[in-house]
Amino acid sequence: MFNFFIIMDEIQGNNIARNFSSEYFNYTINFIISKEFPALTDFPDFSLILCDLDKNIELAKKHNLPVIAFSHKNNRQESLMGTPWLILDTDGLSPFFLNEVYCRHYKKPLxxxxxxxxxxxxxxxxxxxxxxxxxxxxxxxxxxxxxxxxxxxxxxxxxxxxxxxxxxxxxxxxxxxxxxxxxxxxxxxxxxxxxxxxxxxxxxxxxxxxxxxxxxxxxxxxxxxxxxxxxxxxxxxxxxxxxxxxxxxxxxxxxxxxxxxxxxxxxxxxxxxxxxxxxxxxxxxxxxxxxxxxxxxxxxxxxxxxxxxxxxxxxxxxxxx
CATH class of the missing domain: 3.40.630.30 (Gcn5-related N-acetyltransferase (GNAT))
Structure with missing residues (x-):
């Protein structure tokens, strides 16, 4: 089971989690929603990050975590260039996509x-x-x-x-x-x-x-x-x-x-x-x-x-x- 950290405005984060759970109701996932990057020394296994700010992408990279950038109308000033994974719409999130991001990051067979x-x-x-x-x-x-x-x-x-x-x-x-x-x-x-x-x-x-x-x-x-x-x-x-x-x-x-x-x-x-x-x-x-x-x-x-x-x-x- 993935621990999916959604680091952005909490209203937006909750909407993403709710829509994902509604679309894939048979898929078990643990959502952790926060406006600020978690102050953790060790992240749990099977952790993924979704965020919309460059600073949080860099923090995820420091922890060697797979990170997905979310581009939307309210963060046009962000470059979001620190990760190969970028979505323009949360409809792009799916269980297979999350698994692909995780496997590519850790070089595991998908x-x-x-x-x-x-x-x-x-x-x-x-x-x-x-x-x-x-x-x-x-x-x-x-x-x-x-x-x-x-x-x-x-x-x-x-x-x-x-x-x-x-x-x-x-x-x-x-x-x-x-x-x-x-x-x-x-x-x-x-x-x-x-x-x-x-x-x-x-x-x-x-x-x-x-x-x-x-x-x-x-x-x-x-x-x-x-x-x-x-x-x-x-x-x-x-x-x-x-x-x-x-x-x-x-x-x-x-x-x-x-x-x-x-x-x-x-x-x-x-x-x-x-x-x-x-x-x-x-x-x-x-x-x-x-x-x-x-x-x-x-x-x-x-x-x-x-x-x-x-x-x-x-x-x-x-x-x-």
Whole structure:
């Protein structure tokens, strides 16, 4: 339970607390409302600060407390530049936002959502062995891997994961997450979002050889000719775009990959709906697409059940070179 210190005019603070409690009546939180910064040497665990004055932001920083600045019409003279967290309207306060502020401040993995059996949470370096196992299981299916194909050693994978954790979640606000068993924290797989690449550049792929195709009708014929990994052919000479009215900067690609020993247990069916809801309601994605190989009928059915735009792709041919 968070101890939420609201340090500002007490009438305004009480209104914020009352509105929050009314909106999220099932969420337990301890409000401490004060006009002046509390004269405490040690703050209780799970403390958060909401304030509207620069001096109180600085005091919160001295105590190493996560602090949210509130800008309103009566404090325009304040810069509020001492914290990365700023709200212009108290409607921006939510349980998830408070948890995000806390986790970012203390560099803890953020829980995205939960289901009956699973927790979807940001990755940590502790998952490196399981991610490498997932990589090995999907060596002929790059879309099921976490690491890029040029990560060929343990050290390269470790460095990539460290940089991903450090930069991806905080900067972009989303990424690929771990799927964990709710009871025992066992790692089950990965799921999450990546930016949708609206443009494929190639000087060799033409309309007959293109190995990606948007399809809402599974009976549509997919080109029979397969290509090697598309990255081998890419250049900047030509480009082909998907319809601009279908995808924009608010589009994202959703994907998931489950370790073999946990497959065929309904994990993907369970985690996909709440993850899509999170992407639309919290991240603001207006279009979500999923990339599925042509012969993966189960995933295609699951995507259609969840009203996802399906990007059918041919399985890539692997070479021994």
């Amino acid at each position: 829980t995205i959502t939960t289901t009956n059996r699973c927790i979807i949470r940001e990755l940590t370096t502790r998952q490196l062995p399981e991610l490498l196992q997932l990589q090995e299981e999907n060596k002929n299916n790059p879309s099921g891997c976490f690491f890029p194909q040029n990560c060929t050693t343990y050290a390269e994978a470790e460095e990539f994961l460290q940089n991903y954790i450090k930069n991806q979640y905080a900067f972009y606000g989303y990424g690929i997450y771990g799927i964990f068993n709710k009871e025992n924290e066992t790692f089950l797989g990965i799921a999450g979002f990546s930016p949708f690449e609206n443009v494929i550049t190639s000087d060799t792929l033409n309309s007959k050889e293109k190995n990606f195709k948007i399809s809402e009708n599974l009976s549509e014929k997919i080109p029979e000719k397969k290509s090697k990994n598309i990255s081998e052919h890419c250049s900047e000479k030509t480009s082909e775009k998907y319809p601009e009215n279908d995808f924009n900067e608010y589009s994202a690609e959703i994907g998931y990959s489950v370790l073999k020993k946990w497959q065929q247990q309904g994990i993907a069916s369970e985690i996909l709906p709440p993850l899509i809801h999170f992407g639309k309601e919290y991240l603001g994605f207006t279009k979500i697409v999923t990339r599925i190989e042509k012969n993966n009928i189960a995933s295609i059915r699951l995507a259609k059940k969840n009203n996802l735009k399906i990007l059918i792709c041919q399985a890539t041919e692997q070479t021994n070179s």
